[in-house]
Amino acid sequence: xxxxxxxxxxxxxxxxxxxxxxxxxxxxxxxxxxxxxxxxxxxxxxxxxxxxxxxxxxxxxxxxxxxxxxxxxxxxxxxxxxxxxxxxxxxxx
Amino acid sequence: xxxxxxxxxxxxxxxxxxxxxxxxxxxxxxxxxxxxxxxxxxxxxxxxxxxxxxxxxxxxxxxxxxxxxxxxxxxxxxxxxxxxxxxxxxxxxxxxxxxxxxxxxxxxxxxxxxxxxxxxxxxxxxxxxxx
Numbered sequence: 315x316x317x318x319x320x321x322x323x324x325x326x327x328x329x330x331x332x333x334x335x336x337x338x339x340x341x342x343x344x345x346x347x348x349x350x351x352x353x354x355x356x357x358x359x360x361x362x363x364x365x366x367x368x369x370x371x372x373x374x375x376x377x378x379x380x381x382x383x384x385x386x387x388x389x390x391x392x393x394x395x396x397x398x399x400x401x402x403x404x405x406x407x
Numbered sequence: 408x409x410x411x412x413x414x415x416x417x418x419x420x421x422x423x424x425x426x427x428x429x430x431x432x433x434x435x436x437x438x439x440x441x442x443x444x445x446x447x448x449x450x451x452x453x454x455x456x457x458x459x460x461x462x463x464x465x466x467x468x469x470x471x472x473x474x475x476x477x478x479x480x481x482x483x484x485x486x487x488x489x490x491x492x493x494x495x496x497x498x499x500x501x502x503x504x505x506x507x508x509x510x511x512x513x514x515x516x517x518x519x520x521x522x523x524x525x526x527x528x529x530x531x532x533x534x535x536x537x538x
Contacts, residue, residue: 352470363470365414370466371466372417378458379517389500
């Protein structure tokens with residue numbers, strides 16, 4: 315029983331680690347591409363700074379929210395998983 | 408000129424809708440959901456809304472010619488902002504102050520307002536073309 319509980323706990327921790335890692339990887343690439351495009355546009359046309367800033371802001375906010383979602387999921391998996399009570403009970407026995 | 412006004416309009420719409428959606432969700436949560444759920448909505452909504460404003464300030468300063476901010480300061484502010492957000496989320500979740508569902512509703516405030524702004528602009532374009 316204890317071994318099963320440990321397996322669940324281990325699975326949650328691994329899932330949390332991989333989850334936030336993959337999300338940060340994807341969001342990093344996305345944000346990097348957005349900033350690259352904006353800076354290239356700004357270099358070509360410096361007067362377009364206002365337009366670029368707002369458009370990029372909205373894009374970055376959307377991308378960043380995905381990473382925050384992943385962070386929340388990871389934290390929930392470790393600290394507030396629906397399985398946490400079951401695992402604690404199993405480990406306590 | 409027209410394009411710039413669209414950008415400004417979009418930004419104003421998103422910033423206002425953020426606060427409106429946060430207030431509406433918090434009020435609805437306080438009436439129809441538990442205290443933890445409502446706290447989650449308020450905490451999540453505040454985190455993303457404040458983040459959005461801080462991101463705007465950082466970007467505005469960093470991309471404004473002729474004296475853009477140094478890349479180091481932009482990165483530093485970015486990481487500090489993200490670290491503080493992560494720390495607050497960590498405390499809220501690990502101590503069990505909020506419910507996960509409420510937190511998700513709160514964190515979706517900015518995404519929802521951007522979605523609404525897009526719908527609003529699309530509607531405007533369609534109706535302008537029809538006229």
